[in-house]
Amino acid sequence: MTSLSRDDVANLARLARIEMSDEELVNLSNEFTVILDAVARVQEVAGADVLPTSHPLPLRNVFRPDVVVPSLTPEEALSGAPAQEESRFRVPQILGEEA
């Protein structure tokens, strides 16, 4: 039986960039005890000799011709932007204040 504590879930939520209330963290922690128990069955069946499958098609290095084709205009690309400035996406502060 694997379980995740409230603090474990809080750490995962931080990594996934989702703010969560204390109630949500506790609920998810309880649910994960059941869910992880169910999905842990995958560990019962495959031996070390079984190769993993990441994708149904055996494709690698798929290229198209390197030809310039019409694409979105800057106006179209910015059409859904929550905020914009000088034909660019305006975003909140990413780096800390310079010293």
Added chain:
Amino acid sequence: MIHLSAAEMATRLSAGETTSVELTQKHLDRIAAVDADVHAFLFVNNEGALAQAADIDAKRAAGEKLSPLAGVPLALKDVMTQKGVPTTCGSKILEGWLPPYDATVVTNLKRNGIVILGKTNMDEFAMGSSTENSAYGPTHNPWDLSRIPGGSGGGSAAALAAFEAPLAIGTDTGGSIRQPAAVTGTVGVKPTYGGVSRFGLVAFSSSLDQAGPCARTVLDAALLHEAIAGHDPKDSTSINAPVPQVVAAARSGDVKGMKIGVVKELNGDGYQSGVRTRFEESLELLAAAGAEIVEVSAPNFEYALAAYYLIAPSECSSNLARFDAMRYGLRVGDVDGASAESVMNLTREVGFGREVKRRIILGTYALSSGYYDAYYGSAQKVRTLITQDFNNAFEKCDVMVSPTCPTTAFKIGEKSNDPIAMYLNDIATIPVNMAGIGGMSLPSGLAPEDGLPVGFQIMAPAMKDERMYLVGAALEAALLTKWGAPLLSKIPALVGK
């Protein structure tokens, strides 16, 4: 006229007995009359649909050669981008977003002159089996408005069953086309992975997602399948090979000498008695049509559900990282001095619903250092074993069959607080996605105990999609003879509307 099949509508259009504008208006009127009860649509594009219809009518009047389905209306699942038309994926995080481009499926629909009526409801980002996870409220099953229409593509399936559209587009990651088809008495096909482009399909689990046709008849599904399928340079996982001849197969329906493999593990315990009754009856009808029924075993299918609920959440936790409040969609908490990270955290808290958050967190855990091999790695190995099960079984048969779902439609709210019970809906549909092969669900009748539709699932090897249509057409014809009228003519709800 709205009760005709898409093929019959197309015949009347080309014979000049009706116009696309008239046909489209009749469907828009139907939507206006019943969708307050059904809630299949998130957005109805009255003006856009009528403009597209008028354009087709003008081309027909000018003598242009048109595609087989030109002028026939369709409902589009809201997970597909359509330029300038709201696309939400059932999520608050994309509320109000107008995509600046068309999905390749939409480009193909437009090229074939298929009229897009609007966008259909779905579980948020296609995560769910009941359409209850839509941020915009649930869709109701036209057979019984207190029941779920399946999911994630419940809106598309309900639109067909309520005669709001003769054709629809769905997407199927673990059964999201087939399970809604089963519980609404309609037809749904998940093509071979790579058969239909994923460009413009908002990604949930990229190695499993596949768009496909939804309809009320097998032939209609085939006509739509050929209209949307084919290689697309914009999707690196698109198969560069000729599209399987599914329309010819649907017109033939000849199953003489075909070997149909009944999957031993997808029957029996856990399957409702009426579901088993209808399944056995369908096997008898196929045998009478000349097919040979054999039993096949797929011992690793019992691990498919567990593997799916690691692989899909893992891929979703990565795919949904794109909803970061920076370039499009919702942005919350962008006050003076707020950091980008805090804006992301607050936006994703408000923008995502409970199930989406649950899967993102589960996927983040399954991919994290120290747990990767035990969870995601083991699940990938199970995927190999399931594919081997299919390969072994297909040496003994041409197609494999099972009930599509263990039960008929359940009540709205009945399972919404029990994720494991909800996930069990997909137990028979998930193996197909894991192996990337094709799967179809078509109606096999009503369960005697509750009078609700039951689905029959047909699975075919990769790029042998035509086999599903051969078997589906044969069964559909035999059942029609038995019933005397299509199953949907028996639908009790919405009478008088």
